[in-house]
Structures are given as C-alpha cells and as structure tokens.
Amino acid sequence: MKKLVQSKTCLGLKTTLLAGAACIAVATGAHAQTSSQSSYNFWTSPTMTGNWNGARTRLKDIGISLGGFYTGEYADAISGGNRQGGDMASQFGLGMDVDLGKLADLSGATLHFAVNQRVGRNTSADYIGNRLAVQEVYGAGETLRIVEMSYEQELDANHIDTKVGFYPMGNDFASTPLLLSFQNVGFCIHPQNLPASSGWSDYPTGKWGGRIKYMPSASPTTYVELGVYDVNPGYYAKSNGLKVSTSGSTGALIPLEVEYTAALGPDALPGHYKAGVYYDTSSAKDAADVTSAQNTMVTGRYGGYLLVDQMIYSFDGTPKRGLIAFAQVSYSDPQTSVFESTLDGGFVAEGPFAARPHDFIALGYVRAGLNNRTINAKELASGGKLYGLSDGEGVVELGYGLQATPWLLIHPNVQYITDPGTFSYNKHLKNAWALGLQTKIIF
DSSP, rough: OOHHHOOOOHHHHHHHHHHHHHHHHHHHHHHHHGOOOOTOTTTTSSTTTTTTHHHHHHHHHTTTEEEEEEEEEEEEEEEEESOOOEEEEEEEEEEEEEEEHHSOOOTTTEEEEEEEEEEEEEIIIIIIIIISSSSSSSOOOEEEEEEEEEEEEEETTTTEEEEEEEEEEGGGGSSGGGGGGSGGGGSSOOOOOOHHHHSSTTTTTEEEEEEEESSSSSSSSSSEEEEEEOOGOOOOOOOTTTTOOOOOOOEEEEEEEEEEEEEEEETTEEEEEEEEEEEEEEEEOTOOOOOOOOOEEEEEEEEEOOOOEEEESSSSSSTTSEEEEEEEEEEEEETTOOOEEEEEEEEEEEBBBBBTTTTEEEEEEEEEOHHHHHHHHHHHHHTTTTSSSEEEEEEEEEEEEEEEETEEEEEEEEEEEESSGGGGTTTTTTEEEEEEEEEEEEO
C-alpha cells in the first residue's frame, strides 16, 4: 500500500495525547500476542500493530491488504513573520486494497479504498503569514474525507494499467515521493502551483476520473499516461468531506505525463525524470482582476512541469544508500494563475551512516512565484499605496529523519521563510524562522 504510506493548538495537543495513549494501548496488546506469535517483535515489526496473530497474513493471502498511518506535525515560529507561536496539525489515514485476482479470479484487477481525517491548526496562517505552510498535513478542510474508491486493471501482460473511480489525481501525476523527506508543503510530493491554479487535486481530496498508463516493458523504465478528471471546487469545503457526487462540476482536467527511470553507472544509481502538461476546460478569474468591482473570466487554463531526482553518489556501492539530488520547475497559465510557478531543488542523503541505514538528511529550497500581472494590477489598484511588492516566497528547510523503528519516524527540522508576505501583498513582514517536528507512525 505504497500510496497510503505516503500517504487549534489545544486540539492538536489533545490529538497528540490521544494518539500517544492509543500507541501505548496497541503496544500493550502487541506485547501480549508474543506468547502465541513468537515471530512478532514490537520494535522490529514493519507495522506498529504487527501481524494481528497471523490475521493480517491470512487476509493478504486471500487478497485483502489493510493498513493505516498517523502523521503529526508541530511547528513553532520563533522569529519574524506576524508574531511568535506554534500550532499542531495531524492526520490519520486508513486504507484497503482488494486483489480481485485472488478473491474473484479477475487477473490483474484491484480495488482501492481509503479515508483520511485531518485536525489541528496552521502555524503559517496563525503566526507567520506565508503561503507555503510549514506543516504539510494542514489543509483540505480539516475534516473526515473519503479519499479513494477506485478500480485498477492491468492488461496486455502488464504493459497497460488503467484506473477509474474516485481518488486524488495527484496519486498518479506529478509526484516525487522522495520529497516526503520534508515537512514544508512546498516540498510535498507535488509542485503546489498545480492545485492552487487549476482543478488539479492532491491527497486527500478525491474526485471522479481515470487514467490509462502504457509501459513498453513489463519491468518499466518508461511510461506514458493520460487522464481525465472532474474539476469540482466544492470538494475542498470542510462540509464536503464525504461528498462523492459530481454536483458543482465546472469542467474537466486532462493531464499527460511521461517518465523515464534511470539506473546509472555500475552501481545502478536510481533516478526519475518526469515531464507533464495539463489542460483544464473550466472558466477562471483573470489573474489581473484584483478588485471586487471586476469579474473578468477566462475559459480554459493550462500548465506544465519537469521533475527530476537522481542518486548521484552511493555510500555503500548499492542503490539503497546514497546522496540524491532533486530539482523541479512547474508553470501555470499566466492569464489565470495568481500562484504562477514553483521552483525547487536540493539533496536527500538516504542512509547517511552505516549504523543508521534507514535515516535521512534533507536540505532543500523552494520558491513560490507570484504572477507579475497580479502584482502590477495590485499596485495600480492601490493608488500608490503599494509599490515594490515581492514576486516570490522562498523556503529553505533542513531536517534529519530518525527511523526509530520500521514503523516510527521522528523528523526534527528547521525552516527559514523569505518574503512571507508575498501572497498577502505585505512587504513589511520580516523573514521568519520556524522549528518543526514531524512524527509518522505506520499501523
């Protein structure tokens, strides 16, 4: 279930305490099962709750895989921005994959189901004032959501893979899982101008649609995929977490992506090279329309992206531990996009120490670009009160991921935010520092 693992201050603290209590309760139960399941070890098991006295394996043998996770993120704004202070944000996810080949003799067919619950508050909104949230799990309405109900079918000896149903299209397009090594949303798997400037949807917000992927080789080093998805702004509302109807649809988003997977040199160092474009048939407000008196609409919007990650050095002569470089650039239609572009790059050292092969060190920079048409219109509309506005917000993040057990990650980090007032047209906000702590648990 690789997608699943991707995956008010007081409220956040309460959530953390409840999660801790749940962990202790499950741990107690897990230790209790060792007498009847001698192979289980709480500290070395791939999941916190273990194999459920063999039930998990028995279910998988008949085609049912179950899983869950918790992610908690605290961020404390210690200087700059609007004021100092911190918030906690959390999410819980549950999912199930059903192998219909085992369960119903439908070869290559799989059903996917997932739900998500988010709670907490956002340090960026409450204290700093910047756009790229210092807690990537904050967003999508902080509510219970149906994430996925989809059917996937492999065809032609696994050269073709199709998927249709209700799910976040970002599960299949413009994703770089390596960037889960960061806490700031600017690095969160996908360039953030894509969902901000079109009908694109990322986890945990699902929409109806489907895609077809073609892989020339059964062990794919290259693929091309094309999709069609509903554009429905209403799904982002907190009250619509359980919505699965198409009411409120404004059009369709059509993405196209190609990827090449590299294995460089004698050590077969892995790398991923993706390019994609999309077209959204919806109508949107002109990005230079900055006053309530205007209502200039434009039909159709587009965008594109290039995503690269490549291991450039192996620590032990294998592709499992090494230094990975990454870079991304994405661009959205300047006619309609206020958040016009994303540019980021950096390094992730996976397994930097032989004694800690599953830890990581991550260092990256991301810049969110504000449309110059919007800036010029805002300055003109202010009657001379605004001038010299910033055209981009930047974030530098450095963190260390401690894989304490196979199912528990503890990830402290520090973030430096430049021009935090860019998207609120406030040039007086000072650059800010934030200290973060991310915890991930796989159930």
